[in-house]
């Protein structure tokens with residue numbers, strides 16, 4: 001029988017609504033959902049090829065222990081026993097979960113509840129650490145909460161859209177489509193793209209600022225100074241709703257225009273034009289993504305941007321605001337349930353004793369993590385040096401995607417007990433599992449995800465669970481039951497988990513916290529199944545149309561005011577005589593993460609079939625490599641071999657390599673083996689956009 005279901009795309013943070021159709025012959029086709037308010041029927045190439053990725057080739061269809069088929073009961077008993085033994089012998093911090101922005105919110109909620117409230121450690125981190133943790137840290141410093149103030153509509157309403165560290169055309173294609181349509185309808189709209197590379201996104205730009213890598217702080221500190229000098233400050237907003245302006249002013253005036261020119265490498269005319277545009281345009285949205293976040297100064301970059309919006313009062317009003325674009329389908333949902341090692345559930349703070357007490361009381365938990373846990377890079381260091389005795393990896397492939405990936409692989413291989421829950425058997429990470437658990441994939445699982453504009457949408461199943469695959473939340477709850485926490489994990493459906501999550505968001509909230517979906521407490525199963533997409537906040541009794549934050553202040557620091565952060569530019573050139581090139585890694589249009597799904601589609605692979613390194617023509621001459629010749633990229637951490645793609649879009653001295661390919665698809669092309677495990681000191685986010693490497697003809 002034919003079946004049609006409204007669901008959500010599992011790839012990027014745009015979170016497009018999809019209508020999936022299962023034909024009688026088993027074929028799956030998809031189209032955009034015209035009623036979904038984030039995409040209005042649009043899809044990109046990846047989304048529209050979803051039907052080509054749902055076959056069962058390579059699927060894990062039953063649990064395995066040490067490579068042998070096992071019963072679910074045996075596997076779950078073993079996981080519970082080994083985690084309990086490690087905790088009894090070495091304490092709660094000797095175990096860890098490494099999870100994923102691919103998990104649904106309900107899965108994430110159970111993982112976080114088990115680790116933080118019942119095991120009593122905060123050693124749960126996620127691949128979202130690699131994606132947007134600098135934005136989280138920047139938001140919390142400025143706003144006192146991890147709040148994205150605006151909505152996608154603001155990007156269409158703005159008169160000036162700044163895209164910094166964002167290849168929107170390839171990485172958030174449907175937002176790019178919305179922007180392109182808005183700009184075509186209102187040619188007066190200006191777009192500024194800030195990126196060391198001339199990407200496809202630059203093609204829409206009125207002004208492309210090809211700044212030096214990691215010079216964004218200098219650029220926005222210079223802008224802040226210009227706003228002061230040109231009387232563009234909203235004095236009322238600053239006085240009524242902010243603190244710390246004087247300190248930020250002092251820091252900004254310590255950096256001269258010439259120093260900004262020097263650090264950014266921009267021509268003076270371009271810099272003046274950018275500053276003039278910002279100072280004289282009321283409706284400005286600044287979108288930022290991985291080029292801002294994946295940096296050793298990522299948090300400072302976020303705050304340098306937010307400072308300029310606070311100073312002009314351009315936040316939370318239509319067409320105005322700083323806007324973090326998340327990479328993954330459910331990075332935001334993970335943040336909402338505390339899926340990062342330094343957060344508690346429902347946007348509460350792990351450093352705050354009242355919040356810890358509140359969450360512990362709500363869960364009736366025997367323990368609550370007292371301090372932040374290990375962030376991703378530190379977590380795998382702890383695995384490597386033996387501090388972590390038992391590790392559960394869910395829905396992610398860190399052997400390909402973590403920086404210093406060879407060291408991460410060695411750490412996982414040496415770990416005494418590794419559980420992997422995933423859909424594919426042959427990932428570079430899954431093959432090191434002591435226990436392999438079959439999870440549900442897209443089209444089979446059911447739950448919610450939250451996109452970059454705080455919109456919660458349902459992922460609905462339309463395919464039967466293959467073999468013995470089970471939901472990730474079920475696996476976690478079954479292990480929790482076996483660890484003697486049966487009462488707190490007595491869930492029989494994802495609807496019940498969502499209900500508890502919504503209730504926690506509203507628990508003793510009363511406007512104290514930004515994340516509140518109390519209006520959705522008490523949904524019955526049918527209402528949950530039919531839940532239409534909605535944006536938070538939605539406290540009980542709230543005006544459901546109010547979807548922006550901070551136009552009239554109302555920040556979440558104790559005094560209700562935002563904080564300016566006095567950020568200072570730092571030198572960013574890491575190259576040396578031995579490693580003379582700057583390595584920048586990122587995504588391409590038609591692949592997703594480590595290609596475990598998109599790699600199945602011949603259509604998607606035909607866009608770019610092989611891993612490549614973008615090189616400037618003069619650099620290519622210098623290392624004597626021709627177009628499509630093989631080039632070896634090397635750092636002190638590892639090597640990769642890819643094809644040269646010679647293009648003037650790439651700045652001299654810099655190399656761009658996509659992060660997707662792995663040994664399954666192309667030997668020796670795992671670029672994260674080359675990326676150094678250098679992180680932002682505040683957010684712990686790896687600096688994947690600015691590493692020093694050597695490049696030579698292979």
Ligand code: SF4
Pocket residue numbers: 009010011012013014015016039042043044045046047048172173174175
């Ligand atoms: Fe999916 Fe993102 Fe493409 Fe939308 S833009 S269809 S969410 S990959």
